[in-house]
Amino acid sequence: MLLKTNKLMKAFGGLKAINKVDFELPANEIRGIIGPNGSGKSTFFNLVSGVYEPDPGSYIEFDGKDITNEPPHKVGELGLARTFQLLRLYQDMSVINNVMSGYHTLVPYNFIDAVTGRKKIWDQEKVIKEEMMELLSFVGLADYAELNASELSGGQRRLLVLARAIAGKPKLLMLDEPAAGLSPVNVDNLMKILMRLKEKYGLTLIIIEHILKVVMDTCSKVTVLDHGEKIAEGAPSQIKDDNAVIEAYLGKKMDDEEMRKALAV
Amino acid sequence: MKKINIIFSSLLLAASLLVTSIAQAKDIKIGVSFRMLSDVGYKHGELIQDTVAEWNSSGGINGKKVDLILYNDECKSEKGVANATKLAYQDNVHVIIGSSCSSVTLPMVPVITKAKVPQIIPHSTSSKITLQGSEWIFRVPVSSRFYKIVQAKFTAENAGTKIAHIYVPDQASMDFSKSMIAYVKDEYGVDPVYEAQAGEKETDFRSYLLKAKATNPDALVCSGLVDETVRCLVQSYEVGIPKSVARVANSVASKVEVPTNAGKAAVGVSYAAAFAASDTRPIAKKFVKHIKSRYGVVPGHDFSQMEDLLTMLKPALEKAEKRFSGDLASDRKAVRDSIAGITNFTGLASGPISFCAAGTPECRDGNRTPVMIEYTKGGKNWKTKVAGTVTFNASAGL
Amino acid sequence: MDKFKEIIRQYPFLGFIIAFIILMLIPSVFFTDLYQSHLASLICINIIVAAGLNIVKGFCGQVTVGHVGIYAVGSYTAGCMFLYLGSSLWLTLPAAILIAGLFGVAFAIPSFRLEGPYLALATLGGGEAIRLFIENGDFFMSTYGISNISQPVIFGVPFDTPDKYYYIAMPVMLIAIYFSFSVLRSSVGRAFMAVREDPISAAASGINVKKHKMLAFVLSAMFAGGAGAVYAHLPPGYIHPNNYTVIEMVTFLAMVVFGGLGHIWGGIIGAIIITIVYDLTRPLYEYQLFIFGLTIVFTILFMPKGIGGFIDKYFIDRRFKTKTGAMSK
Numbered sequence: 007m008l009l010k011t012n013k014l015m016k017a018f019g020g021l022k023a024i025n026k027v028d029f030e031l032p033a034n035e036i037r038g039i040i041g042p043n044g045s046g047k048s049t050f051f052n053l054v055s056g057v058y059e060p061d062p063g064s065y066i067e068f069d070g071k072d073i074t075n076e077p078p079h080k081v082g083e084l085g086l087a088r089t090f091q092l093l094r095l096y097q098d099m100s101v102i103n104n105v106m107s108g109y110h111t112l113v114p115y116n117f118i119d120a121v122t123g124r125k126k127i128w129d130q131e132k133v134i135k136e137e138m139m140e141l142l143s144f145v146g147l148a149d150y151a152e153l154n155a156s157e158l159s160g161g162q163r164r165l166l167v168l169a170r171a172i173a174g175k176p177k178l179l180m181l182d183e184p185a186a187g188l189s190p191v192n193v194d195n196l197m198k199i200l201m202r203l204k205e206k207y208g209l210t211l212i213i214i215e216h217i218l219k220v221v222m223d224t225c226s227k228v229t230v231l232d233h234g235e236k237i238a239e240g241a242p243s244q245i246k247d248d249n250a251v252i253e254a255y256l257g258k259k260m261d262d263e264e265m266r267k268a269l270a271v
Numbered sequence: 272m273k274k275i276n277i278i279f280s281s282l283l284l285a286a287s288l289l290v291t292s293i294a295q296a297k298d299i300k301i302g303v304s305f306r307m308l309s310d311v312g313y314k315h316g317e318l319i320q321d322t323v324a325e326w327n328s329s330g331g332i333n334g335k336k337v338d339l340i341l342y343n344d345e346c347k348s349e350k351g352v353a354n355a356t357k358l359a360y361q362d363n364v365h366v367i368i369g370s371s372c373s374s375v376t377l378p379m380v381p382v383i384t385k386a387k388v389p390q391i392i393p394h395s396t397s398s399k400i401t402l403q404g405s406e407w408i409f410r411v412p413v414s415s416r417f418y419k420i421v422q423a424k425f426t427a428e429n430a431g432t433k434i435a436h437i438y439v440p441d442q443a444s445m446d447f448s449k450s451m452i453a454y455v456k457d458e459y460g461v462d463p464v465y466e467a468q469a470g471e472k473e474t475d476f477r478s479y480l481l482k483a484k485a486t487n488p489d490a491l492v493c494s495g496l497v498d499e500t501v502r503c504l505v506q507s508y509e510v511g512i513p514k515s516v517a518r519v520a521n522s523v524a525s526k527v528e529v530p531t532n533a534g535k536a537a538v539g540v541s542y543a544a545a546f547a548a549s550d551t552r553p554i555a556k557k558f559v560k561h562i563k564s565r566y567g568v569v570p571g572h573d574f575s576q577m578e579d580l581l582t583m584l585k586p587a588l589e590k591a592e593k594r595f596s597g598d599l600a601s602d603r604k605a606v607r608d609s610i611a612g613i614t615n616f617t618g619l620a621s622g623p624i625s626f627c628a629a630g631t632p633e634c635r636d637g638n639r640t641p642v643m644i645e646y647t648k649g650g651k652n653w654k655t656k657v658a659g660t661v662t663f664n665a666s667a668g669l
Numbered sequence: 670m671d672k673f674k675e676i677i678r679q680y681p682f683l684g685f686i687i688a689f690i691i692l693m694l695i696p697s698v699f700f701t702d703l704y705q706s707h708l709a710s711l712i713c714i715n716i717i718v719a720a721g722l723n724i725v726k727g728f729c730g731q732v733t734v735g736h737v738g739i740y741a742v743g744s745y746t747a748g749c750m751f752l753y754l755g756s757s758l759w760l761t762l763p764a765a766i767l768i769a770g771l772f773g774v775a776f777a778i779p780s781f782r783l784e785g786p787y788l789a790l791a792t793l794g795g796g797e798a799i800r801l802f803i804e805n806g807d808f809f810m811s812t813y814g815i816s817n818i819s820q821p822v823i824f825g826v827p828f829d830t831p832d833k834y835y836y837i838a839m840p841v842m843l844i845a846i847y848f849s850f851s852v853l854r855s856s857v858g859r860a861f862m863a864v865r866e867d868p869i870s871a872a873a874s875g876i877n878v879k880k881h882k883m884l885a886f887v888l889s890a891m892f893a894g895g896a897g898a899v900y901a902h903l904p905p906g907y908i909h910p911n912n913y914t915v916i917e918m919v920t921f922l923a924m925v926v927f928g929g930l931g932h933i934w935g936g937i938i939g940a941i942i943i944t945i946v947y948d949l950t951r952p953l954y955e956y957q958l959f960i961f962g963l964t965i966v967f968t969i970l971f972m973p974k975g976i977g978g979f980i981d982k983y984f985i986d987r988r989f990k991t992k993t994g995a996m997s998k
């Protein structure tokens with residue numbers, strides 16, 4: 007298993023945001039996580055990536071290592087990358103620098119090299135930059151490389167956070183609502199790029215998404231959270247018909263017509 | 272094309288600046304650097320500007336116009352050093368006036384000495400300044416080496432040498448008593464009749480005062496910070512030390528809290544100063560009135576010293592100008608020698624001011640006569656009078 | 670021109686050697702009096718402090734109002750080593766840099782928990798505490814300052830006049846700039862910016878936020894300490910606590926803000942312009958504070974990224990336009 011959680015728990019005051027979630031993800035899978043607003047999806051990401059500290063009794067394992075109480079940068083170093091629901095772009099940095107700072111853990115020189123400004127590091131920087139420019143071309147942002155990230159459109163920003171997360175060549179990439187707020191055409195475009203990136207870098211993915219069509223089309227398996235608990239898990243086709251899921255997510259059972267609408271988005 | 276225009280016009284500007292500076296080279300230039308931060312600070316600046324404007328309107332220095340260059344040093348040595356360097360090397364002044372704070376004047380001295388520009392000090396008192404041995408520095412105010420022993424001399428001469436000391440364990444308070452004791456011992460060969468160091472934070476001095484009283488002293492020294500000084504003075508009357516025994520405090524006595532809080536007990540307590548607005552000499556009265564009407568403030572010693580400085584500088588410049596050759600270095604030397612030739616200048620200072628040629632404190636601490644000011648009434652509406660002056664010989668306190 | 674730029678980028682050291690030669694020649698070509706050398710040395714010192722401040726404030730985004738205290742630490746390390754051990758600049762400079770670096774560690778610790786105005790207050794307190802400590806110690810000769818701190822002697826030539834001392838201050842400044850450029854252009858500089866922009870997503874990229882805050886504080890403290898030592902030895906070699914107050918701190922900050930916070934040239938441009946403008950307005954002392962206040966307000970209102978950001982924007986916009994313009998054709 008690439009990622010494993012055992013009795014993962016997090017309470018905010020009396021609110022159990024994540025309640026005893028066991029989760030297993032083999033390498034190379036694309037996993038979807040769905041659930042109503044406030045069901046604990048983002049909290050799950052925050053716990054796994056070390057942003058929040060899990061409650062005692064929890065266990066998280068990534069790539070065979072116990073990361074339960076590791077700080078976020080350690081988790082990042084181990085090859086677990088993520089995006090944020092609120093993007094958290096580096097607004098006041100150029101697009102290329104945004105991506106290049108995602109490469110941080112792979113930089114081959116150390117701090118002393120940096121301070122002394124040895125020639126070797128400039129050669130290495132050049133290679134890094136070329137590689138990152140390639141990544142930018144891949145997501146279609148190469149022309150904007152020198153611009154400030156704050157000058158990008160909403161859709162471009164989503165591509166940029168994606169590029170930044172991939173820059174560090176992670177083993178696992180967790181995306182928190184990557185397509186939120188995009189027009190249908192752009193959603194398609196983003197998903198196409200994402201699939202190509204997965205091919206190229208051999209990524210394992212976890213995607214939180216409210217747009218059901220995206221989840222149904224791309225994920226091989228879906229985990230459903232509700233009130234912090236895992237209420238179902240299975241292939242998209244199975245999940246679609248799971249009564250508990252339908253109740254939790256949609257509030258009522260939909261007829262075929264409604265279901266078609268929901269999935270078409 | 273545009274670039275060429277910019278280069279050309281800046282060259283033109285530089286050339287015209289050069290021409291004007293050559294044209295001005297014939298004037299006599301005075302550079303000033305001192306603290307002009309507060310309202311009063313600016314008024315010191317105005318005093319200089321007004322005085323020099325008066326000189327210029329009445330024919331200048333032997334017909335030559337005086338250019339005044341005024342900089343603020345904010346009492347910061349970094350600025351003072353920069354000002355001195357600028358005045359010496361860029362503004363090419365003949366003489367520098369400055370500065371207020373000793374910590375600014377101190378590093379200016381090596382600068383002007385290297386540049387060979389005479390400097391005359393309006394306010395700084397630290398004895399270290401003239402101890403550096405520069406031939407280019409002159410001081411108008413009374414040096415701290417005189418202030419340090421003035422109470423000792425004044426008390427011994429006017430009250431007597433049977434002195435009782437009570438001091439608190441604060442460094443400045445102890446230093447004051449110790450140096451006073453040393454002075455009386457050196458000059459008169461007499462030890463204090465009583466000496467006591469109060470405990471830390473002690474507020475009741477009566478046990479010490481009673482013991483002091485028993486020795487029948489000529490004078491009682493209460494050396495502490497403001498609060499302790501006030502308590503000691505008040506308690507000295509409570510234990511019945513008679514009025515005839517002179518009460519002496521250290522320099523904190525000049526703070527308004529002392530007469531205000533000590534009330535009647537402050538009467539007779541004196542402190543040393545360079546100038547008193549209550550000075551009754553006609554020259555002082557006229558000056559006080561003039562400053563009050565023109566600048567709206569009662570002048571303190573800083574105004575009077577600046578006035579004295581300017582008054583003695585003008586004839587010195589006139590004398591030097593006659594020997595000007597147009598070569599800046601030799602003209603500066605002429606100004607220096609001319610200032611060094613000032614003897615027995617009488618102005619607002621309580622005694623005559625004299626300089627001489629050597630770069631020693633004896634020659635350059637020209638003012639050796641602090642004035643003693645005494646409280647004649649305590650409480651909120653406290654009053655003072657001039658109690659007398661103390662004149663030192665040139666090497667006193669070294 | 671582009672080729673030249675490329676070469677400089679490839680061999681940054683070459684650029685500094687060229688800059689060094691030009692700066693060596695400047696006095697003999699342009700300077701007409703010793704004061705200009707004195708001013709040039711002051712500019713060099715201010716550049717070192719401002720470049721350091723730019724690392725921690727501009728790049729790493731950590732507010733510090735205590736830097737002047739570390740500058741004082743540098744000065745007093747040099748001053749006291751001279752006073753008690755008779756050390757020369759060659760010894761006091763590295764010592765000052767080292768000790769200032771230790772103070773940088775102390776200043777970094779509050780930044781782990783505090784942000785913005787709270788961090789500003791904490792660092793302000795730290796800086797003032799240092800000044801008050803110096804001001805009240807006989808060991809530091811607080812009342813009358815430490816005088817006649819020696820100037821270095823090279824091959825028997827004492828560098829004790831403003832024109833000569835420039836050749837001491839300038840190379841130190843160049844070395845400092847070299848270090849600052851090296852760091853800021855590397856992955857460490859990018860990590861600083863990432864920490865400034867968003868520490869949470871920086872951490873997600875594997876950037877150790879605390880470590881980089883610490884690095885930024887220590888590095889910039891070392892700059893301030895070095896500058897403090899160079900200042901202490903500046904002829905006539907005099908230091909006094911009055912030169913390390915909040916007003917000096919505001920001036921340093923003004924340099925970085927005006928030059929461009931987070932712009933690699935920011936502190937340098939700012940230090941040069943502010944020092945020169947301050948000098949030119951010396952006779953206008955009554956309005957100086959007003960002029961400076963106004964400059965800062967206008968900069969923040971109309972050029973929030975300072976001169977550096979303004980220039981950058983101009984060039985990047987032009988490049989971007991030609992690129993996208995070519996595309997639309």
Ligand SMILES: Nc1ncnc2c1ncn2[C@@H]1O[C@H](COP(=O)(O)OP(=O)(O)OP(=O)(O)O)[C@@H](O)[C@H]1O
Pocket residue numbers: 018021023041042043044045046047048049050091
């Ligand atoms: N830092 C926090 N402090 C307190 N409560 C929190 C915190 N973070 C999350 N919560 C609470 O935990 C619950 C789960 O939130 P979470 O953000 O994980 O939901 P989500 O499934 O991502 O929802 P959405 O689909 O709206 O993004 C919510 O009730 C939320 O208010």
Ligand SMILES: [Mg+2]
Pocket residue numbers: 047048049091182
């Ligand atoms: Mg969420």
